[in-house]
Amino acid sequence: MRELLEFLSLSNANVRYVVLGVMLLGASTAVVGTFTFLRKKSLVGDAVAHSVLPGICLAFIFSQVRHPLVLLSGAFISGWLSILSIDFITKQSRIKADAAIAIVLTVFFGVGIMLLSYIQSTGNAAQSGIDHFLFGQAAALVGNDVIMLAIVCAVLVVVVWLLFKEFSILSFDADYAQSLGLPVRSIEFVLSTLTVIAIAVGIQAVGVVLMAAMLITPAAAARYWTNRLSVMLLLAAMFGALSGFFGSYISYSAPKMPTGPWVIIAVTFIAFISMTFAPERGFFFKWLSKKRKVNTTMDENILKIFFHLGEKEGDALTSRKIAQLQARRYFEESKMQASLKRLCRDGKVEEDEHGWKLTKVGVIESKRIAKLHRLWEMYMSKFLKIPADHVHEGAESLEHFFTPELEEMLEQELDFPETDPHDKPIPYTKTSVS
Amino acid sequence: MSYSFWIILTGALVASSCALLGCFLVLRKMSMIGDAISHAVLPGIVIAFLISGSRSSLPMLIGAALVGVFTTFLIEFISKKAKMQNDAAIGLVFTFLFAVGIIMLTLFADKMDLDADCVLHGEILFIPLDILTTGTFVDIVPRKIWILFIVFIIVIIALRIGYKGFLITTFDPSYAVSVGISAVLWHYVLMTLVSLVTVVSFESVGAILVVAFLVVPAASAYLLTDNLVRMLLIAVGVGVLSSILGYFLAKWLDSSIPGSMTATLGILFLISFLLAPKYGLLPRKLLRKKA
Numbered sequence: 001m002r003e004l005l006e007f008l009s010l011s012n013a014n015v016r017y018v019v020l021g022v023m024l025l026g027a028s029t030a031v032v033g034t035f036t037f038l039r040k041k042s043l044v045g046d047a048v049a050h051s052v053l054p055g056i057c058l059a060f061i062f063s064q065v066r067h068p069l070v071l072l073s074g075a076f077i078s079g080w081l082s083i084l085s086i087d088f089i090t091k092q093s094r095i096k097a098d099a100a101i102a103i104v105l106t107v108f109f110g111v112g113i114m115l116l117s118y119i120q121s122t123g124n125a126a127q128s129g130i131d132h133f134l135f136g137q138a139a140a141l142v143g144n145d146v147i148m149l150a151i152v153c154a155v156l157v158v159v160v161w162l163l164f165k166e167f168s169i170l171s172f173d174a175d176y177a178q179s180l181g182l183p184v185r186s187i188e189f190v191l192s193t194l195t196v197i198a199i200a201v202g203i204q205a206v207g208v209v210l211m212a213a214m215l216i217t218p219a220a221a222a223r224y225w226t227n228r229l230s231v232m233l234l235l236a237a238m239f240g241a242l243s244g245f246f247g248s249y250i251s252y253s254a255p256k257m258p259t260g261p262w263v264i265i266a267v268t269f270i271a272f273i274s275m276t277f278a279p280e281r282g283f284f285f286k287w288l289s290k291k292r293k294v295n296t297t298m299d300e301n302i303l304k305i306f307f308h309l310g311e312k313e314g315d316a317l318t319s320r321k322i323a324q325l326q327a328r329r330y331f332e333e334s335k336m337q338a339s340l341k342r343l344c345r346d347g348k349v350e351e352d353e354h355g356w357k358l359t360k361v362g363v364i365e366s367k368r369i370a371k372l373h374r375l376w377e378m379y380m381s382k383f384l385k386i387p388a389d390h391v392h393e394g395a396e397s398l399e400h401f402f403t404p405e406l407e408e409m410l411e412q413e414l415d416f417p418e419t420d421p422h423d424k425p426i427p428y429t430k431t432s433v434s
Numbered sequence: 435m436s437y438s439f440w441i442i443l444t445g446a447l448v449a450s451s452c453a454l455l456g457c458f459l460v461l462r463k464m465s466m467i468g469d470a471i472s473h474a475v476l477p478g479i480v481i482a483f484l485i486s487g488s489r490s491s492l493p494m495l496i497g498a499a500l501v502g503v504f505t506t507f508l509i510e511f512i513s514k515k516a517k518m519q520n521d522a523a524i525g526l527v528f529t530f531l532f533a534v535g536i537i538m539l540t541l542f543a544d545k546m547d548l549d550a551d552c553v554l555h556g557e558i559l560f561i562p563l564d565i566l567t568t569g570t571f572v573d574i575v576p577r578k579i580w581i582l583f584i585v586f587i588i589v590i591i592a593l594r595i596g597y598k599g600f601l602i603t604t605f606d607p608s609y610a611v612s613v614g615i616s617a618v619l620w621h622y623v624l625m626t627l628v629s630l631v632t633v634v635s636f637e638s639v640g641a642i643l644v645v646a647f648l649v650v651p652a653a654s655a656y657l658l659t660d661n662l663v664r665m666l667l668i669a670v671g672v673g674v675l676s677s678i679l680g681y682f683l684a685k686w687l688d689s690s691i692p693g694s695m696t697a698t699l700g701i702l703f704l705i706s707f708l709l710a711p712k713y714g715l716l717p718r719k720l721l722r723k724k725a
Contacts, residue, residue, distance in 0.1 A: 042521040043466050046529075094713050101652045102465035103703060106646035110696025113643070118691035135536060195627055205535070209473075209554075213529035220522045259440060260707070261533035261608040275516045283516055357713060 021146035026244025028153035032198040033215030038171040047105035049211030051082030053112025071297035075200035110216040136207035221271035224278035243267035250256030275380040307366035316388035319354035388421035440562035447582040449673025452647035470528035474505040476535025502629020556640040639692035657710040
């Protein structure tokens with residue numbers, strides 16, 4: 001606990017640098033990565049991330065220093081080369097994109113591993129930091145590195161901000177961008193360059209192997225919450241920063257732990273939560289609204305049973321036992337119980353000593369459903385020429401999906417018929433006639 | 435038998451099993467699924483390792499293969515049910531599982547002799563040293579080679595028996611469905627085989643470079659022929675050749691053996707990319723000039 005407080009207070013200058021640095025890295029790669037995600041280039045991002053390794057190693061072999069700017073340039077060059085290679089292979093041969101990505105990824109990475117083993121065998125003391133690029137080790141960053149990385153990140157975010165409109169048109173509809181006369185190729189070039197820079201910078205925190213996740217997972221998570229690009233960018237940046245914070249905290253409290261995997265665990269966790277609980281798109285809410293639909297369908301069916309029984313006996317407000325309702329149309333007792341309770345709560349049904357009865361509101365509602373059923377039967381037989389003995393099934397399912405607007409249109413289209421195809425009267429309520 | 439021979443044989447066995455399965459991955463446009471599986475089996479390997487205490491026991495193979503299949507299942511689940519675009523679903527799932535694997539490795543580092551280096555580079559150098567002690571002729575061959583050999587045989591038998599199923603579901607899935615061949619079944623059979631091969635190979639060449647052996651020989655062969663049987667044979671040839679040349683490259687440069695084998699694969703691919711008679715870059719350019 002004390003450790004956490006000490007960490008949170010950021011009193012230690014080194015901790016402060018590392019935490020802020022990693023958060024900034026997380027946020028800015030997430031911003032750039034949002035476009036990677038939207039352009040469906042997630043796996044290209046993965047390939048680029050693996051492909052920066054030989055660049056870093058070569059930069060180190062030639063310069064013999066572990067200065068971030070030098071390594072960054074090496075990473076940048078080999079990252080760009082990998083993008084070009086993938087493009088070249090897919091355009092100039094029958095190899096498909098998936099295989100081209102896999103080939104470039106593994107061959108570049110293999111060469112990287114080769115060079116890495118070469119560096120390790122030379123035993124250069126300064127090389128100790130090089131293999132941190134595999135899984136990231138934020139704690140190894142020192143003040144100057146962080147300041148430099150922060151500047152690069154700030155540049156990334158500013159460029160995205162300036163070219164926001166161009167990037168978004170390109171991401172959503174490249175053909176449209178072309179027709180607007182935008183310089184699509186140049187914009188693509190700038191965007192790819194930003195992506196490579198973001199990756200080259202980001203690997204300091206999470207490492208080459210897991211960098212792809214830092215790029216796209218925040219965006220994938222943000223996508224569940226919004227349809228607006230600006231909000232999505234903001235959310236992605238937030239998720240990126242949050243997981244960066246979490247990762248650097250773990251790395252701080254357990255120095256043996258590489259930062260990268262923990263950042264990825266955090267960001268994937270956020271994605272899982274978004275996937276499940278985001279309103280509208282989330283899993284849980286979809287399931288909930290489906291369940292709600294099943295329930296209202298059931299409730300409407302119960303109301304209809306009341307209506308039918310009332311219609312036969314000429315009294316809509318009689319109390320009835322569940323067995324009586326089941327005799328008219330069978331549903332499991334437990335389901336009927338649950339449904340009656342819901343209707344009771346909504347004030348459409350009341351319970352008394354003889355069983356359950358409709359309230360006034362319930363009567364109106366039950367008439368509406370029966371009316372919809374019969375109107376729809378009428379529509380099917382009149383306009384779709386479906387024989388009267390076949391219309392019931394379709395009406396049975398469709399009656400539950402009518403909005404008031406559709407209801408009105410249906411009434412007007414049919415011009416308020418008196419009876420349905422089975423010669424049963426159509427029960428209009430006062431509200432809908434007026 | 436010499437030390438070098440065993441290492442080259444290890445590489446050749448890994449390359450052959452991978453190349454055969456890789457042909458189907460490449461033809462089905464599923465190379466990146468292979469990549470995802472090879473990363474994602476890591477937690478399975480670690481858990482099985484913790485339970486069984488050894489690297490190449492049966493539970494380990496089964497456990498890790500199950501994780502591989504689970505990965506493809508999870509990717510499909512997320513892209514279909516949670517409606518995430520497919521490329522992002524692949525990226526999200528395998529990075530997550532790989533991250534979990536790496537963390538488990540770090541947490542239990544003192545409980546097992548398996549580390550992140552082994553995951554990345556493999557430990558092909560130690561394979562000839564691990565000899566069985568049964569006192570019979572079995573001892574002549576290193577333990578791991580037996581395992582790789584058995585898996586290679588399993589792959590061959592599976593492809594021989596399932597050849598028709600794989601063939602039809604790869605080239606014409608809708609026809610396959612119409613004649614009652616389940617595309618889903620063969621998909622999962624292939625995924626299980628890929629997981630199995632990835633798991634037994636990771637120790638020799640590392641979890642990431644397995645993908646090179648899966649995809650690169652198959653892609654090179656794809657440029658050289660239109661016939662599936664020939665493609666399978668050429669892919670195996672390319673794989674074996676790369677493990678021989680890669681070994682000597684590594685020896686010459688004193689560098690990582692799997693890394694060098696991968697680099698060799700890259701060179702072989704480049705050669706067929708440039709020079710393949712029908713689909714190569716240069717022959718096509720020359721043809722265009724003549725015409």
